[in-house]
Structures are given as C-alpha cells and as structure tokens.
Amino acid sequence: MDHSTLEREIHIEAPPEVVFDVVSNPEHVREWWPDEAEYPAEPGGAGRIAFGGNWVGFTVVDATPPKLFSFRWTHAEGETATQDNSFLVVFELEPTATGTRLRMTETGFRERGWDEAKIAAEYADHVSGWDHFLPRIPATTAKAGARQ
Template sequence: METAMEYGSIERELHIDASPEVVFEVLSSPEHIREWWSAETTAFEPAAGATARLTWTDQDTGREQSAPFTVVEADPPRTFSFRWTYDETETEAAGPGNSLLVTFELVPAGTGTTVRFRESGFRERGWEAAVLEAHYDDHRQGWDFYLPRLVATADRLAAAR
C-alpha cells in the first residue's frame, strides 16, 4: 500500500569533517555559496534581517534564475537560517505563508560537525496540490544535489587550513 507524501518539509542530516566555524563560514559567505550552491549572490552580512539575491545561470542556455532571500537567524557557529522563494513585490516581509524557511543547525561531532538541514513552509504557501508537489520535488532534488557539494566544500576548506 502506497502512502501519500506529506510535502511538509525536507530534512537531511549530514556529517562534515570540519569544525562548526568552518561550516558556518561555508553556509553564510557569498564566496562559498557560489562554490557549493552554484549561485552568485549579492554581498550580505550573516545577520538577522540581512537580505540578498541568489542567481543561478544555466551554463547551456545562459538563462538566469534569481531568488531573493532574507537571513532569519545567524548564530555562529550554531545556526544559520533564511527565508526564500518569496514575491518581492509584496509589501509584507518574508515570513510564514509567503516563503520557505531553510535552517542549518550545526552540532559539534568529534572533530567534525553534524548538520541538521530542514526546509519547511511548502504547505503554508497555499499552493494547489500539483503546484505544491512540483515545488517540493524540485527542491528535494535540488538539495539532494547541492548538500553533498556543501560537505565537499567545507571538507576542502578545513583541509586547506
């Protein structure tokens, strides 16, 4: 018997052979975001309320896709979270119901870090079922591709220090 997916949140737990300080730097610095997430980003401070823009360019077509994001919490080296995929034309700030929340919780684990990743807010967007499923699947596949790159980038930075 098949069970329907919940489409509530995407959660992953990763181990990185780098300190929480290094992992936090990789998550919150435009230079490293470019490396692991393949996104150009405008400069921003890793502090609550800071805003920036992520831009991905398709190497084959040159087509750009862009998304604003707002830092929700930056507590180095423990937590980095942001809201994204919101409509910038809304007068309301990014929040529950109009954006997705991405949280990275960094927990020391021996000489490395356990990263607890969660993206939530899909159901709260009010999308019809097919749109919800499409967005959820797109994000799930994206994180399954980019999170291993986060691990590799942090491991590489730690090894270079």
Template sequence: MEYGSIEREIHVDASPEVVFEVVSRPEHISQWWTDDADVEATPGAVGELVWGDRAEVVPITVVKAEPPRLFAFRWCYPDGKVDDSADSLLVTFELTPSGTGTRIRLVETGFREMGWAAAKLEEQYRQHVAGWDKFVPRLGDYLARLVATS
C-alpha cells in the same frame, strides 16, 4: 506524502566555525550551491541568490544567525519579492559539534503554508528534494576540499 518539510543531515570533518562561514557567506555559498550570492549573516538582512548569468535571482532574508551553531533564512517569496506578511519557505542549518567535525542538519519547511494548489505543491516539493539531494553532498565535498587546503 505530506509535503511538510525536507530534512538532510551529513557529517563533515570541519569545525562548526568553518561550516557556519561556508553556509552563510556569499563567497562560499557560490562554491557549493549558487552561481553567485549577496547576503550578510545578520538577522533581517535581505540578499539574493543567483543561478545562471542572473537568469534566476531569488531574494532571501536572514532570520537567524547564531555563529557557529545556526543559520536560517527565508526564500521563495510569492511573486519573487521579499514580503514579510506573506508565507515563504524557511531553510535552517543546525550545526552541532560531533567528534572532530560537525553534524550539519538542514531543514526546509513551509511548503503547505504557501497556499499552492496540490499539483504545484507536489512539484515544488519534489524540485526542492532533488535540489537538496544534489547540493547537500556538494556542501560536504566543498568543505572537505576547503579543509584539506587550509
């Protein structure tokens, strides 16, 4: 395995505008991915993702926010602190109109650049693969429920 990037793609019956809100706003992120979130969809904004009762708090930095087509952020900083000079993982949501809905393409990159030993690289990569395998379908399910109730 190369452990270079993770890519997932789904189609949802929601507009790119709705999808952008769901992948970039804390009140939606906490419905399909985290237990809590605090972030603004503004390039350079620093926020946090929270799992459990603040058991795991992960800082993120918004890299790009181009509604309604692109939202990208960096996370998994060394030592758990935002450091622009250090390598971190980059998550990008590309949103493309497709029929009456949106094609969501998620790409996470930067694993090899983290400088991890081979065993840690493999472990982290596999954990992120398992995470996106769980949370991307939850994103689709959440969007389906959200659109059905609006």
C-alpha cells in the same frame, strides 16, 4: 506524503566554525549552491541569490555562530520575506568527535496557498535540488578549512 518539511542530515569532517562559514558566507555559499549570492550574513540581512541568471529574494533569519544559520528564500526581489511567500531553511550544526553534524530542514511548502499538485511538484523539485547540492558542502568545507 505530507510534503510539509524536507529534512536532510550530513556529517562533515571539519569543525562547526568552518562549516558555519561555508553555509552562511555568500563567498562560500556560491561555491556549493547558487550561481550568485549577495546578502549580509546577519539576522535581517536581505539580499538575493541566482540560479542560471534567475534572481530570487534571500533574507537571513538567524545567524548564531557556529550553531545555527537560517534564511527565507524564493520571495520576489524587493518583497519582505514572510511564511506566505518564501521557504524557510534552517541549518543546525552540532559538533561530533570527528567534525560536524549538519541538519537541514526546509519548510514553507504548504503555507504558499498552492494546490496539492503544486505542493508535491515543488517539494519534489527541492528534494532533488538539496540531494544534489548538500553533498557538495564537504568539499567546499575542506577547501575553506585549508585557506584558514
């Protein structure tokens, strides 16, 4: 297995504008992914997210409503995010007849300078994580859409 790019795709029965808000706005993101999220949802916006009290850096790379949201994460707090110290996650949103196709890719496993065992372990951990968290987006989107 290559372990260089993790890819997932889901369909969400909501318009791209609502889905974009759910995958970019920290208020909604913490409903489906981390325990805490603090960052401005704009390009260059630096902040942090936490799982179980463990904070990591989070930097928005691109925010093009309602089509694209990308960020780097897992770099040490206070460090500038680079390809050598963080993962890059890209959410691409495409309207469909019944909602939105959300395509997620995550890269950065090979760029960190880890040996093959560490790369495989990190990749497997992220596969497990995204397989758990991405299916939570439709329910969060339904709640967010109902509040609009």
